[in-house]
Amino acid sequence: MFGLSFLVLLVAGVGWGYLKLGGSIATFSADGISDNRPPDSSNGQNVLVIGSDSRSGDNVKLGGGTGTVGRSDTAFLLHVYGDREHAVAVSIPRDALVDIPACKKPGGEWTAPQHDVMFNGAFSVGETPEGNPACTQNTVEQLSGLRVDHTVVIDFAGFSALTSAVGGVPVCLPKDIYQRDLSPKRPTRGDLIFTKGPQSVSGQRALDYVRLRHGIGDGSDIGRIKRQQAFVASLVKKIKSQGLNPTTLLPLAKSATDAMTVDPGLGSADRLLAFAMSMKNVDLHNTKFVTVPWRYEGARVAIVEPDADALWAALKADRTVDGKDASGKGSGKDEKKDKGPTAPEAPVSGKGIDVAVYNGTTVTGLAARAAELLRSRDFTVTTTATASRQDHATTVVEYGPGLRDEAETTARLFAGARATASDVPGIQVILGSSYAANPSAAPEEPASSGVPSAVADEARSADDDPCANLSYG
Template sequence: MTGSHQMAPPRRGGARPAARGRRRKRSRVRLVLAISLSLLVLVTAGAGWAYLKLSGSIDTFGADGISDSRPAAASKGQNVLVIGSDARTGGNSELGGGDKGDIGRSDTAFLLHVYADGKHAVGVSIPRDTLVDIPRCKLPDGSWTQPQTNVMFNSAYSVGRTAKGNPACTQNTVEKLTGLRVDHTVVVDFKGFSELTKVVDGVKVCVPQDVYQKDLNPGRSTRGKRIFAKGEQTVSGQKALDYVRLRHGIGDGSDIGRIKRQQAFVASLLKKVKSDGFTPTKLLPLADAATRSMTVDPGLGSADKLISFAMSLKNIDLHNTKFITVPWRYEGARVAIVEPDAGALWAALKADRTLDGQDASGKNSKKTADSSPSPSAGEPVSGGGISVAVYNGTTVTGLASRAAATLKTADFTVTGTATASTQDYGTTVIEYGPGQKDEAKTVARLFAAADLRSTTTAGINVILGRSYADTPSAPASSEPTAVPSEVADGARSADDDLCAKLSYG
């Protein structure tokens, strides 16, 4: 017994260090967990702060100015109108924008079509001097303007003559011109653009020749200093702004030439953003810089919506990102849209077909229960058993008779021709009653970029728009598979050589 009592202390003494070791280990684990939890809280708080800061930076324009007569969404793709404004308050005058008391003007604009497959995109530039029809637009006092015909495209943004401009009117004009629904509109001013290029640490560009101060400001009496040397270089801030604004002294000094360089710049910017990676770490500073001087439609008016949209672009291939200019020709000092080329382009985008005619709708071969197979591109249109009424929605005389003759040639039954209740249709509209959608689709194959609309009244009505009036002959009798080759051949890919296709003339 005595021996056992004498053995006990060593056992207790040997157990004490082990217990202390276990306690120290548990303490270390708790410390690591506490530190990790603290870091998580800090990171989450930081992300939350950035999120709130970003949300607070986003300015939106009123949806009440968007037309209530809009094209229907034709695919799962998205159409985003990007407007560059050169006259807004908030520090823009110091960067070369208009005076603080000046009205808002649009300096550049392009419609970005993101295909439904999420792998293709095309940006269509619309020259600011393009002659278009501007529909009714809302004024600051709540009243609406009368439609305007054959006026410059950039005048739509100045309707109402406010410092912030009228992006809703420009959106309405683009929808009328193209027959495509604009899902989102983004306006970026000089300051926002300048900050954007700084955040990405500059954008690579190529200058086709030496450029001097007089080239940027023709009002100078002397050539001034050289501001750009010929060749590749990286620009940001004011330098980047000067590059995209540069017009004179390169090529024919036209806005068309400047558009080509702007397309090259946007392509290079996309390439840089994509190479940096589509992660929140990269996107938050980028979005923060962009939104400080950005105005968007209500659909992009929150941080989660804006970042979600940006993330939806991450799988678009650079080679499959194209930039083109709407088919055009000079009309005096202005630019006129060329038909039927433009109509074929809008039709291709509406059908989610790429510039070379590939299907980029993202649909697989499996048909849904309520879908029916589309006629093949080469199959002639047959309207046997389909009755159609034709209305002239323009001021061009004889248009309904011309369309009726085209329909009769394809075996449609024309029940009558008449003048529509209004004559301001930019795009042809095909109305169809319950159960007549497939028949309406057959009719639509005769009218490029036509907009299909369902009604509660039985029957099919074709209301002809300006796009049909501008077509010199009857449209092709099959669904277009590609835009005209001269349009596709002039496209720039986002991965093209920086120094290629930089000027016109």
């Protein structure tokens, strides 16, 4: 299910163009998309792709879970660079702890923001079989600071049909896989499902492959993400090797369009075709797959700052994983060779910014200490108090409508702090234990436009060996 956006959009768009299919593509309502959105600051385009594991309709035959509420085990943000010759898909782990902003439920009411909750909970807000793609889009925009141009939801049934229509996808397993690896509660090992090494999968077997989590590596979702990245790389490679022409695309067109629900901006043949054709020149080696910087936090995953911010900043600047300018405006040379000396960043100034400071830890006097730091940088501190919770691990800067830039300036004073939108007016600094442990840590400078080396070193290209680097742990 992971990473089908390039294939689905290209096949569906070109297929619609060839077939002149009637009717319309399924769309979700844009009413739930937040009004408090990041600016459109990149020359490229951003597509959020969500894999839906709803057990309603045809999906119920494909197994994998219970219940009728739409859930998402897979999501990534695809950035198509301004030159339309490069693309990168950034996976966001389902267990990542994030802040989910206010989201609209089916009845029309808006939820309260949620803090430090699992990322995939955004898709389940409202508890409907279709899920809540608008809420997931709001969450990704708040997390990344990138404006999402389009959102695509792909379901199990469509995924299964599409992999069959393409004639199977080459994959690779690092070991033999048995039924209990797919269903850990099974009392016995069961039958052999996959043999070690390269093979081709389609339909239910393809679905089992991308669902597979246990029995390989450390059994984590991170390991599964790596195999899903390898899967889509292999899928894109196969489609391109067959040629993008009517003979190869016609059998896939209906499967592709049936597989997805899209935002209204892609909800017509003409719009889908135009967007699909904008990606036709992205070659295999320049199609990259990475995961947002992360670390384990108990049974969950924490997003690592400032590395994540540096990754998002690189996408905003249309810098590739290997540091090239892919905005379509420049020469595309390496950033380090291209750029001259960089002027030093101006020190943090809070002139004209009002903040309230709350101690989110059990350390006495922390709010007063932070208030002193803020005043020394010309911030106006309106309040110091104890937060409603004293278990904050990191410092959070919450901001009301229209105050994103001011909040990001404030966050620079606190190492590792993140800015997050709130429905409460003004700016509130909630201090975490990371600040208590090291209040003299150097303020963060704005993220550079280079991808962190830890991310770049783990990047996969669509032309990589499908047997390479298949699991974490």
